[in-house]
Amino acid sequence: MKDIIFPICAVASWITFLYKASGLLRPLRRNPALVVLCVNFALLGAIFTVSTPAVSAALDAILGLPNVAAFCIHMSVVAYSFAVQAMLLFWTYPPALARLRVRRRLLVLGPVLATMVTLFVLAGARERYRDFLLDNAGRPLVTAYLLFYVVTLAVALVVTARMSWQFARLAGRPWLRRGLRLNTVGAITALGYCAVRVADVVGTWAGANPGAWEFLVPLxxxxxxxxxICGLTLPAWGPRLSALYRWVREYRTYHRLYPLWAALYRAVPAIALHPPASRLADRLSVRDLDLRLYRRVIEIHDGRLALRPWFDPDVAATAERQARLAGLTGEELAATVEAAKLAAALRARAAGRPTHAPAAPAADPAGRSDLRGETDRLVRVATAFRRSPVVAAAARAEPGTHVPDQAREG
Structure with a gap:
């Protein structure tokens, strides 16, 4: 399993490193937080590259030192756990204060690494093991080395999780906040690795076979x-997800308004500033959606204004009664009544029979003035215009007659 999971993590880490390191080539973006972030991903890439069994065996053979690859991995893991904290500090505090706090952590990291070197040398393994920690968990000096390494890593992960969670509360940007919370989840998940390594020692001394749960290490x-990795990069690519979501929402809204807009355009072609050549051409228009959506809302309002001489108040009253009988209330009721009025007005205009009734008010009956709210209202009107039996009955009724009472929402 290590032969599969570790190379995947290595590739993901190196790709992310290269992506972020490109920012270092631009002097204006060369800041401490970016440098530390790149160091984090470089360490991750090195850790999982060397952790791949074939690579670690090759490194030991090249250097002529048994188990040196395992030792390099452990040292890099501890350094990475401190580097993550440094990055969080640069994300949260002004550079001067962040540097001071990073120096304090370096004063701890130095003795920790020195102790690991001393314990590893004292352990004195003269032959190479496929899994240095697992195969030597019963030896006292290796046990001391392992426990010191695991406890140091566990403490660093707990501190990282705590820092990430606390800083997430203070983060002003939504995607930074989400990224920090993901980083908390990642640190807590990595604690499972520490638990497995402690279980190796306990299991060995208890006479169990630690190899039975070794598959949990790569998991x-x-x-x-x-x-x-997702948490640390989310502040960079998360806003693009928001932009994509907004684009999809605007595209969907734009085309949900099409049936109502098209009916009004056929009746009053002058409302369209740039009419599409066809329905397909309209669907293939994917640029400047915010402007196009704004124009569509305005043109629907212009069409409604042009139909005012054909609005019949009796249609509105009958449609409201039938919609209530169908169980509609609130905004859906108002949208259905508005759609029925438009459908009846379009039919009356086509028949050339103005109602001579007082003109319908031009204002939004829901009293909204913001574009988003009005767009949502018109989407409900467009949906009712296309699907509602009450609206269909209003469109079929002869001008000057009432909508039949049998019209009900299906």
Missing amino acids: FAGAGTLVT
């Missing part, structure tokens, strides 16, 4: 890393 390490 916890890989899952925690991938979640952390």
Whole structure:
């Protein structure tokens, strides 16, 4: 499993490193937070590259030192756990204050790494093991090395999770807040790796076989890393998701308004500033959607204004009665009545029979003035215009007659 999960994590880490490191080529963006972020991904890439069994075996053979690859992995993991905290500090505090707090952590990291070097040298493994920690968990000096390494890493992960969660509360940008919370999840997930390594020691001394749960090591390490990568990069690519979501929402809204707009355009062609050549051409128009949506709302209002001489108050009263009988209330009721009035007015205009009734008010009957609210209202009107039996009955009725009482929402 390590042969699969660790290379995947290595590739993901190096790709992210290269993507972020490109920002270092632009002097205006060369800031400490970006430098530390790149260091984080470089360390992750190195950790999972060397953790791949074939690579670690090759490194030991090249250097001529047994288990040196495992030692490099452990040192890099501890350094990474401190580098993540440094990055969080640069994200949260002014550069001067962040540097001061990072120096304090470096004063802790130095002795930690020195202790790991000392314990590893004292352990004195003269032959290479496929899994140094697992195969030597019963040796006292290796046990001391392992426990020191795991406890150091666990403390660093807990501190990272705590910092990420606390800073998320203070983050002003939504995607930064979400990224920090994901980083918390990644750190907590990685604690499972520490728990497995402690279980190796306990299981060995208890006479159990730690190899039975060794598959959990790549699962916890890989899952925690991938979640952390997402969390650390989310502030950069998350806003693009928001932009994509807005585009999809505007595209969908734009085309949900089409049936109502098209009916009004056929009756009053002058409302369209740039009419599409066809329905297909309209669907293929994907640029400047915000402007196009705004124009569509305005043109629907212009069409409604042009139909005012053909509005019949009796149609509105009858449509409201039938809609209530169908169980409609609130905004859906108002949208259905408005759609019925438009459908009846379009038919009356086509028949050339003005109602000579007082002109319908031009204002939005819901009293909205914001574009988003009015767009949502018109979407409901357009949906009722296309689907409602009450509206269909109003469109079929002869001008000057009432909508039949049998018209009900199906």
